[in-house]
Amino acid sequence: MSLAQPADLAVTNKKAALKGLYDALYEKNMFPFWATSEGVDHDEIKQLMATSKAIPFVWSYTDIEPLLQRAAELVTMDDSERRSLILVNPGLAPKRASVSTMYTAYRLNDPDEIMPPHKHSPSAIRFGLTGKGNFTGVEGEDVVFGPGDMVLTPNDAWHNHGTVGGEQAVNLSVLDLPLVETLHAVHFDHKYTEMVDGKEVEKKVQTARFPSDYSQRIYGEGGLMPRFVDHKRGGGLSSPMYVYRWEKMEASLDAHKDWDGDPHEGIVIDYVDPTTGGPVFRTINFYV
Ligand SMILES: [Fe+2]
Structure with missing residues (x-):
C-alpha cells in the first residue's frame, strides 16, 4: 500500500466532502443545481434529473x-x-x-x-x-x-x-x-x-x-x-x-382544396372564438 500524493489526497478529500454535502442536501429535500449526472452516483439524483417527457406514440x-x-x-x-x-x-x-x-x-x-x-x-x-x-x-x-x-x-x-x-x-x-x-x-x-x-x-x-x-x-x-x-x-x-x-x-x-396552402402545414383551418378571432380556449387551439 502506498501513501497518496498530496494532490491526490486533496482530490479524494474534496470528493468525500462533496458526497457529504449532497447527502445533507437530499436529506433536507434540496437539490444541488450545479451537479452534473456524471459527477453524482445517487439514484435520487438520476430521478431528479430525468424530467418526464412525452414521447411520440400512436394509439390504434x-x-x-x-x-x-x-x-x-x-x-x-x-x-x-x-x-x-x-x-x-x-x-x-x-x-x-x-x-x-x-x-x-x-x-x-x-x-x-x-x-x-x-x-x-x-x-x-x-x-x-x-x-x-x-x-x-x-x-x-x-x-x-x-x-x-x-x-x-x-x-x-x-x-x-x-x-x-x-x-x-x-x-x-x-x-x-x-x-x-x-x-x-x-x-x-x-x-x-x-x-x-x-x-x-x-x-x-x-x-x-x-x-x-x-x-x-x-x-x-x-x-x-x-x-x-x-x-x-x-x-x-x-x-x-x-x-x-x-x-x-x-x-x-x-x-380551398385547389389552393397551395402553407408549404409545411398545407390547408389548415382554425376553430376560432367568433367574438375575438382567437383560439376557442386560452389553453388549447383546435384546427383541421
Ligand atoms: Fe366534464
Whole structure:
C-alpha cells in the first residue's frame, strides 16, 4: 500500500466532502443545481434529473374500439358517470396525460344514456366520431352532435354527456387537465341546482334555456355579430360558440382544396372564438 500524493489526497478529500454535502442536501429535500449526472452516483439524483417527457406514440383505434365496448358492458352508468378511456403517454405515465399539457379520451355511450350535469375548471371539447346522437347540454344549450361536429365545454360551464336517438355513439374528448393540474387549479362540482319557485333545487338534468341551434344561429356566420345577446357564457373566458358543425368545416376545406396552402402545414383551418378571432380556449387551439 502506498501513501497518496498530496494532490491526490486533496482530490479524494474534496470528493468525500462533496458526497457529504449532497447527502445533507437530499436529506433536507434540496437539490444541488450545479451537479452534473456524471459527477453524482445517487439514484435520487438520476430521478431528479430525468424530467418526464412525452414521447411520440400512436394509439390504434382497432385497439381502442373493442376496449370501449367491453367497458360499456362492464361499467354501467350507475357504476360511474365517467366511462372514458384516457390515452396515457408512456413517457408521462402514471400521470393522466397524452402530451404534457393535454389528454385525449375516448368515450362510448350506450343508447339513450344521459349522465347528470357537472362542471370543472379544466376546459374540454368533444368531437363526434360515430353515431348521430351524441348529446351534451352546455349551460342550458342542448346539443345533439354527429361525426365531425365539435362541441365546447369550457371551464366552469355546466355540462353533461350522453346519447339520444336509440343508438350507440362514440366521441373523443380533449382536456387541458394536465396543465390545470400542474397549476394546482383543478376543481369539480357535481351539485347542479336550479331555482324553482324561489328555492334552490338539486337537478339531474339541465333545463334547456337556449334553442338547440343557438351557437350556429348567433355565431355561425363569420363577420356578423348579433348585438342583443350576452356573449359571456359559462366561465366567460372561452368562445361563447359551443358547437362547430362539421358541415361548415368541410365546406370551408372544400372551398380551398385547389389552393397551395402553407408549404409545411398545407390547408389548415382554425376553430376560432367568433367574438375575438382567437383560439376557442386560452389553453388549447383546435384546427383541421
Ligand atoms: Fe366534464
